[in-house]
Amino acid sequence: MKAEHYVGGVFRSDGASFPLIDPANGAELGTVPEATRETVDDAVVAAKAALKGAWGAAGAEERAAAMRRIADGIQARFEEFVEAEVADTGRPRAFAETVDVPRAAGNFRAYADLLYGRPERAYTTRIPGWSTGTGEALSYTVRRPLGVVAIISPWNLPLLLSTWKIAPALACGNTVVVKPSEETPSTATLLARVIDEAGVPDGVFNLVHGHGAGAAGEFLTGHPGVDAIAFTGESATGTAIMRNAAAHVTPVSFELGGKNPALVFADADLDAAVDGTVRSSFTHSGQICLCTERVYVERPVFDEFVERLAARAKELDGYGPMISAEHRDKVLSYYRLAKEEGATVVAGGGAPTFGDARDGGFYVEPTVLTGLPETARTVREEIFGPVCHVAPFDAEDEAVDLANDSPYGLASTIWTTNLSRAHRVAPRIETGIVWVNCWNLRDLRTPFGGVKASGIGREGGEYSLDFFSEPVNVCIQI
Ligand SMILES: NC(=O)c1ccc[n+]([C@@H]2O[C@H](COP(=O)([O-])OP(=O)(O)OC[C@H]3O[C@@H](n4cnc5c(N)ncnc54)[C@H](O)[C@@H]3O)[C@@H](O)[C@H]2O)c1
Numbered sequence: 001m002k003a004e005h006y007v008g009g010v011f012r013s014d015g016a017s018f019p020l021i022d023p024a025n026g027a028e029l030g031t032v033p034e035a036t037r038e039t040v041d042d043a044v045v046a047a048k049a050a051l052k053g054a055w056g057a058a059g060a061e062e063r064a065a066a067m068r069r070i071a072d073g074i075q076a077r078f079e080e081f082v083e084a085e086v087a088d089t090g091r092p093r094a095f096a097e098t099v100d101v102p103r104a105a106g107n108f109r110a111y112a113d114l115l116y117g118r119p120e121r122a123y124t125t126r127i128p129g130w131s132t133g134t135g136e137a138l139s140y141t142v143r144r145p146l147g148v149v150a151i152i153s154p155w156n157l158p159l160l161l162s163t164w165k166i167a168p169a170l171a172c173g174n175t176v177v178v179k180p181s182e183e184t185p186s187t188a189t190l191l192a193r194v195i196d197e198a199g200v201p202d203g204v205f206n207l208v209h210g211h212g213a214g215a216a217g218e219f220l221t222g223h224p225g226v227d228a229i230a231f232t233g234e235s236a237t238g239t240a241i242m243r244n245a246a247a248h249v250t251p252v253s254f255e256l257g258g259k260n261p262a263l264v265f266a267d268a269d270l271d272a273a274v275d276g277t278v279r280s281s282f283t284h285s286g287q288i289c290l291c292t293e294r295v296y297v298e299r300p301v302f303d304e305f306v307e308r309l310a311a312r313a314k315e316l317d318g319y320g321p322m323i324s325a326e327h328r329d330k331v332l333s334y335y336r337l338a339k340e341e342g343a344t345v346v347a348g349g350g351a352p353t354f355g356d357a358r359d360g361g362f363y364v365e366p367t368v369l370t371g372l373p374e375t376a377r378t379v380r381e382e383i384f385g386p387v388c389h390v391a392p393f394d395a396e397d398e399a400v401d402l403a404n405d406s407p408y409g410l411a412s413t414i415w416t417t418n419l420s421r422a423h424r425v426a427p428r429i430e431t432g433i434v435w436v437n438c439w440n441l442r443d444l445r446t447p448f449g450g451v452k453a454s455g456i457g458r459e460g461g462e463y464s465l466d467f468f469s470e471p472v473n474v475c476i477q478i
């Protein structure tokens with residue numbers, strides 16, 4: 001798979017290039033072109049021009065039809081997408097087959113359906129006898145595209161998370177310039193092929209590859225021609241982008257980091273809670289922003305929960321690597337820090353050896369820790385690996401306080417069979433998403449996003465359409 005830029009309907013690979021590394025064995029997969037300031041500028045200019053062309057004039061039905069063709073195109077190249085995502089990330093094949101690729105196609109279908117259901121999202125209000133001016137008026141609201149949207153995505157769910165923004169942006173009639181993570185350029189390049197083949201007008205979808213700080217990401221988010229920025233990634237990167245965007249007061253939608261808590265009450269179905277926490281802490285080797293890194297367990301079931309979770313963590317096999325040597329080193333540095341901070345390592349805590357090609361890859365062991373104070377860096381900072389710290393609690397209020405004592409607020413999970421408790425506790429947790437007796441169960445129409453350092457705004461269903469379009473009120477005096 002050769003990574004290429006796609007600008008104004010043309011594939012090109014100008015700029016210096018950098019190597020793409022297979023995280024499963026450390027081998028070089030190919031090279032990626034690094035977009036220059038000129039490449040980014042060309043992309044923004046092409047996107048701006050496309051707003052004035054056929055795409056700008058297209059009705060909702062036409063845009064929805066184009067998005068369905070894109071979904072069909074992803075489906076038609078299903079195998080290629082799976083292979084590209086597996087090669088870039090080292091993730092288990094089944095994960096790409098059941099999550100990444102179907103969800104990417106699903107993102108385009110979901111927003112095509114939403115769009116077609118309510119074509120122009122126009123609301124009409126006539127309120128007799130009410131006006132701050134003179135006489136009566138008819139007001140109606142039209143939704144206008146924002147213009148050129150910059151989409152910056154991370155490496156952990158490359159295709160899923162970029163299409164989660166591309167689809168609603170296109171649904172609302174915007175044009176986009178996408179910069180995927182430098183670690184995972186391949187499925188974005190394939191998507192450009194699909195969009196090219198789907199007959200979407202030139203310049204509507206543009207793709208530039210490259211790094212973030214001081215490079216393509218920064219050139220794009222600081223570009224005066226960009227009308228909005230949708231970003232998923234680390235909270236610190238969000239700060240840098242916001243600073244850059246401030247120069248042009250560019251609106252942002254941010255999905256950032258987390259340090260997600262799970263609360264296990266003594267009345268929980270313990271089998272389900274253990275099973276759920278194995279999934280929530282270790283799926284994709286903990287490299288999902290929604291993964292649990294803090295588990296609080298009511299004291300009567302604490303010992304049994306820890307013992308069972310640790311046993312399951314030790315049995316895990318077939319898991320994927322960290323995305324890069326650098327990220328592997330970061331996660332291992334937290335494993336060491338945890339020990340220095342006084343943790344008891346009840347499972348994992350190091351890097352595995354396999355005796356095969358994987359030893360050249362970037363693997364770490366699924367790890368369960370206990371015994372740390374809440375002030376420990378290991379308990380406060382996002383690690384983004386297959387690791388959780390488990391601590392006991394004695395009362396419901398204490399559990400809520402522990403969950404909320406974090407700079408982050410993305411997702412949480414409550415395990416209880418007490419219905420009243422579930423409803424009582426859920427709204428008190430300061431996270432954008434609260435799951436009860438489940439994890440990562442996603443209805444694409446629901447609001448998705450975080451509070452505190454975990455993000456700004458919500459995406460999903462109508463919430464995405466609200467971000468990616470601008471309500472304009474038209475008032476006519478009668
Ligand atoms: N809240 C969510 O929905 C969500 C989802 C997935 C991942 N994440 C978070 O993403 C992080 C992991 O992903 P990552 O390591 O790729 O994140 P990252 O912030 O390092 O990079 C994300 C993207 O931003 C670009 N970038 C980096 N610096 C930039 C800059 N100064 N200006 C413009 N662009 C820049 C990168 O090139 C990449 O494309 C974790 O913190 C995780 O929690 C959040």
Ligand SMILES: O=C/C=C/C=C(\O)C(=O)O
Pocket residue numbers: 156157287288289290440442
């Ligand atoms: O990494 C963070 C985001 C995850 C989102 C999903 O898994 C999803 O939207 O299904």
